[in-house]
Amino acid sequence: MMKKTITGFSKFSKREKIDWIISTFFEDAEVAKKTISQYWNDDKTLQDLHDDFIENTISNFYLPYGVAPNFVINNREYVIPMVVEESSVVAAASLVAKFWSTRGGFKATVISTTKIGQVHFMFDGEFADLKAHFNDSKSRLITATDSITKNMRKRGGGILDIELRDKSSELENYYQLHVTFETMDSMGANFINSCLEAIAKEFNKENSASSVQVQIVMSILSNYVPDCIVRAEVSCPVNRLYKENAELFAQKFKQAVDIANVEPHRAVTHNKGIMNGIDAVVVATGNDFRAIESGAHAYAAQSGAYKSLSQCEIKDGIFTFWIEIPLALGTVGGLTAIHPLAKLSLEMLQKPSASELMEIVAVAGLAQNFAALRALTTTGIQHGHMKMHLSNIIKQLDTSEEEKTYLLNYFEKKEVSHSAVVAAYEKMKERG
Numbered sequence: 426m427m428k429k430t431i432t433g434f435s436k437f438s439k440r441e442k443i444d445w446i447i448s449t450f451f452e453d454a455e456v457a458k459k460t461i462s463q464y465w466n467d468d469k470t471l472q473d474l475h476d477d478f479i480e481n482t483i484s485n486f487y488l489p490y491g492v493a494p495n496f497v498i499n500n501r502e503y504v505i506p507m508v509v510e511e512s513s514v515v516a517a518a519s520l521v522a523k524f525w526s527t528r529g530g531f532k533a534t535v536i537s538t539t540k541i542g543q544v545h546f547m548f549d550g551e552f553a554d555l556k557a558h559f560n561d562s563k564s565r566l567i568t569a570t571d572s573i574t575k576n577m578r579k580r581g582g583g584i585l586d587i588e589l590r591d592k593s594s595e596l597e598n599y600y601q602l603h604v605t606f607e608t609m610d611s612m613g614a615n616f617i618n619s620c621l622e623a624i625a626k627e628f629n630k631e632n633s634a635s636s637v638q639v640q641i642v643m644s645i646l647s648n649y650v651p652d653c654i655v656r657a658e659v660s661c662p663v664n665r666l667y668k669e670n671a672e673l674f675a676q677k678f679k680q681a682v683d684i685a686n687v688e689p690h691r692a693v694t695h696n697k698g699i700m701n702g703i704d705a706v707v708v709a710t711g712n713d714f715r716a717i718e719s720g721a722h723a724y725a726a727q728s729g730a731y732k733s734l735s736q737c738e739i740k741d742g743i744f745t746f747w748i749e750i751p752l753a754l755g756t757v758g759g760l761t762a763i764h765p766l767a768k769l770s771l772e773m774l775q776k777p778s779a780s781e782l783m784e785i786v787a788v789a790g791l792a793q794n795f796a797a798l799r800a801l802t803t804t805g806i807q808h809g810h811m812k813m814h815l816s817n818i819i820k821q822l823d824t825s826e827e828e829k830t831y832l833l834n835y836f837e838k839k840e841v842s843h844s845a846v847v848a849a850y851e852k853m854k855e856r857g
């Protein structure tokens with residue numbers, strides 16, 4: 426049997442890596458080679474740029490880059506770029522954007538922008554001694570980061586505070602230096618981690634001059650940022666919400682949100698719909714969607730139960746729907762500075778600050794949630810999905826424009842399934 430492990434792979438050239446993968450895992454070498462190479466960019470500089478984002482790059486994996494026009498956020502008009510593979514997401518965002526643009530638009534506000542990092546360490550001794558040691562060294566811990574924080578301080582950011590936290594009741598001998606940061610327009614992951622490592626090194630150094638001996642375990646930012654929060658909202662009189670029986674629509678919509686607040690199975694799907702919008706903009710702007718995802722879900726579970734990220738209220742004939750979500754985003758540094766499409770997205774969004782991007786992203790999430798709940802509580806989600814599904818199935822068949830129109834009309838009022846479309850297609854072909 427051919428060996429499927431290898432040493433020294435990272436030292437291979439791109440060509441050698443591809444050759445090894447193809448000869449080891451693929452039956453048809455030509456097809457595999459073609460699939461890998463057809464996604465390469467002819468522009469060598471651009472391809473090299475993408476190759477260097479990660480290690481062992483062998484190709485590019487395309488995702489569609491779409492745009493949702495007609496968003497009005499805080500009285501400003503936006504076209505929102507979205508990178509997502511799921512059909513209906515961009516269409517839903519566009520429809521909802523248009524809908525709310527004639528009802529006052531979206532209002533969004535950044536509530537807080539504090540980021541967090543922690544030095545986790547062990548200490549086997551009296552807390553009072555540790556506290557005295559920390560109080561004595563705190564200013565030196567901050568000074569130790571001076572060269573790293575210099576530019577950030579010039580921009581108005583830096584370290585906000587370092588706190589000693591006793592976690593020993595949860596894990597024997599476990600303590601933290603809990604550090605808060607303001608990172609202005611950058612997401613700040615590298616900045617935070619560099620500061621934390623400098624703080625940990627200094628804290629360790631202080632060991633030798635004191636009877637207090639700590640053992641540093643690790644230093645890392647936290648993606649749980651409950652003090653980096655943005656709120657986005659839409660509001661209008663109930664009677665402007667839906668074409669027929671708006672009261673019932675509003676009531677069912679609110680019930681759907683309330684259900685997500687008490688039923689975790691529903692909350693996870695409800696929030697997944699929110700993340701459809703959020704992740705798409707986060708990816709389009711070169712931000713880290715894994716960080717956003719984990720932070721958002723942790724926030725949704727902050728009460729101890731997993732709940733909806735959005736809320737709804739109907740009061741005095743006014744429908745209000747809003748979201749509060751932690752979003753640690755950047756508009757400078759990282760991929761935002763080097764991925765040409767991330768740069769393009771930020772320019773399309775009129776060069777937002779990180780706070781403005783938080784507002785835009787939260788709005789995209791709220792819009793997506795509104796679209797999903799509107800569909801779920803009225804026509805059902807499959808209605809729109811199946812339309813997209815139908816076009817996707819038709820695309821896979823060999824149809825002329827005329828035949829495509831025939832099939833679309835044929836399924837206007839019929840149940841769509843892959844086999845039903847294929848059967849209708851075959852019948853159509855037989856009839857000629």
Ligand code: MEV
Pocket residue numbers: 511694695696697698699701797798801806
């Ligand atoms: C599908 O990607 C997202 C929805 O399931 C969200 C929801 O159920 O609210 C439609």
